[in-house]
Amino acid sequence: MNPSPEQRLQALIDKAPRQLTPAQPLWDKIEKRLDVPQPSKNHHWHQWAIACSLLLALLFSYRFWLPETKEMTELAESPSQALAQDDLQTLLSQIDAEHKRQVSALEIQAHSVSWKHSQYGTPLEAGLRELREAAQQIYRSLQTNPTDKHLWEIWLWVQKRELELLLQKQKLPQETDIQTI
Amino acid sequence: LNAQLSEQGLTATDKRLVALACEGSKAAFKQLYLRHYQRVYALSLRLSGQSSLAEEITQDCFVRLWHKLPLYRGDSQFSTWLHSLCVNQALNSINNHKKFWARFLPMDQHPEPLHHDDQEYELDGLILRLPERARIVFVLAAIEGYRHQEIANLLGISVGTSKAQYHRARQLLQEMSP
Numbered sequence: 001m002n003p004s005p006e007q008r009l010q011a012l013i014d015k016a017p018r019q020l021t022p023a024q025p026l027w028d029k030i031e032k033r034l035d036v037p038q039p040s041k042n043h044h045w046h047q048w049a050i051a052c053s054l055l056l057a058l059l060f061s062y063r064f065w066l067p068e069t070k071e072m073t074e075l076a077e078s079p080s081q082a083l084a085q086d087d088l089q090t091l092l093s094q095i096d097a098e099h100k101r102q103v104s105a106l107e108i109q110a111h112s113v114s115w116k117h118s119q120y121g122t123p124l125e126a127g128l129r130e131l132r133e134a135a136q137q138i139y140r141s142l143q144t145n146p147t148d149k150h151l152w153e154i155w156l157w158v159q160k161r162e163l164e165l166l167l168q169k170q171k172l173p174q175e176t177d178i179q180t181i
Numbered sequence: 182l183n184a185q186l187s188e189q190g191l192t193a194t195d196k197r198l199v200a201l202a203c204e205g206s207k208a209a210f211k212q213l214y215l216r217h218y219q220r221v222y223a224l225s226l227r228l229s230g231q232s233s234l235a236e237e238i239t240q241d242c243f244v245r246l247w248h249k250l251p252l253y254r255g256d257s258q259f260s261t262w263l264h265s266l267c268v269n270q271a272l273n274s275i276n277n278h279k280k281f282w283a284r285f286l287p288m289d290q291h292p293e294p295l296h297h298d299d300q301e302y303e304l305d306g307l308i309l310r311l312p313e314r315a316r317i318v319f320v321l322a323a324i325e326g327y328r329h330q331e332i333a334n335l336l337g338i339s340v341g342t343s344k345a346q347y348h349r350a351r352q353l354l355q356e357m358s359p
Contacts (some may be wrong), residue, residue: 005355012304012358013323019219020226020305022236026243027214031207033244 088146096139099159106166124169131162195259203250210250214243217260221267227320228271230309234278242270268321272335275313307357311350318343319350 003011138155145151195216201209221242226235246266253262308316317336321327322343327335329343336343 005358006351008358009351009355012307012354016304016324017302018223020223021219022222022239023232024236026218026222026236026240027211030214030240030243031211033240034207034210034247036244 085146089143092139092142092146095156095159099162102163103166106163106170124165128162128165128169131158131165134158135162196255199250199253199255199259202247210247213246213259217263218243220260221263224264224267224320224325225271227305227308227324228268228317229275229278230311230313230316234274238267238271238274241274242267245270264325268325268335272317275317279313303358304354307354310357311353315346315350315353318346319354322347323351 135155135158138151138158142148142151142155195213198209198213198216202213218239222235222239225238225242226232229235229238246263249266253259308320311319314336318332321332321335322329329340329347332338332343333340338346
């Protein structure tokens with residue numbers, strides 16, 4: 001008599017091996033990682049503090065910009081429109097400079113904790129490249145049309161995403177840890 | 182190391198190796214690795230469903246073990262303690278892996294073929310084709326002997342959900358089985 005599907009499955013479970021062997025030896029890679037200090041809880045707090053600071057800075061930039069926009073909208077309808085355009089251009093440059101400073105600080109921090117390129121980082125790198133290209137195009141459009149609120153919102157969002165990706169990138173394992181993948 | 186221990190008339194038990202590894206002996210830690218890595222890899226592979234991720238989890242698990250060894254007090258079997266550490270590591274890694282790649286890649290994963298013709302590995306070939314949550318619950322319940330309450334606590338789901346996923350997995354496996 002043929003076993004029922006339930007019995008057959010139970011037989012498979014019963015004879016499933018307790019141990020399996022990976023396709024390649026893992027010890028050498030493990031041994032290399034043993035002396036690398038584990039990130040402490042304080043380190044996590046440090047990263048969160050940096051992330052929060054960056055978000056606050058962005059939020060502050062955004063809040064700082066809002067009254068300017070309102071003021072500019074009013075001014076745009078007045079004869080002094082040219083002056084408002086100049087103010088917005090200045091603001092645009094200031095936010096761009098501040099963002100570049102934040103990106104630079106993050107990249108310096110990444111190097112200081114011995115972050116290395118890894119194949120995990122490849123899609124992340126591609127994402128960052130695309131974001132930066134998009135940010136450049138939006139920035140150029142904003143320079144010619146600084147009163148476009150939608151462009152401003154997209155630009156600030158793209159900047160925020162870039163910072164998030166950079167923070168994410170710092171958490172990637174080192175290349176030596178993932179050579180087998 | 183084994184020869185050294187034999188000279189001292191000692192059997193290199195897990196606890197002895199743990200004690201030596203806690204003092205910084207990588208040779209003792211390697212012995213622990215050699216004793217347990219296949220068990221850890223089997224668990225990691227079945228839970229993750231991907232050999233590359235299972236290798237990563239196995240590495241992470243032993244690196245974590247190295248740093249956590251001083252916390253092992255010997256109240257339970259070392260293998261039981263390691264098993265628990267490995268399950269937690271695997272579940273964390275699977276979640277992190279999923280979150281990370283979900284930003285860049287479509288999540289419809291295709292199961293990797295298991296390169297074993299032996300009937301012994303038939304179940305593993307089928308497990309890899311299960312949906313992720315059903316696979317994890319099935320592996321923990323059917324192969325690792327966890328109770329549904331324990332699985333529910335580990336995965337942050339209800340006991341009823343765990344049981345439902347388990348029965349779903351069994352049903353799917355029966356349908357897949359030739």
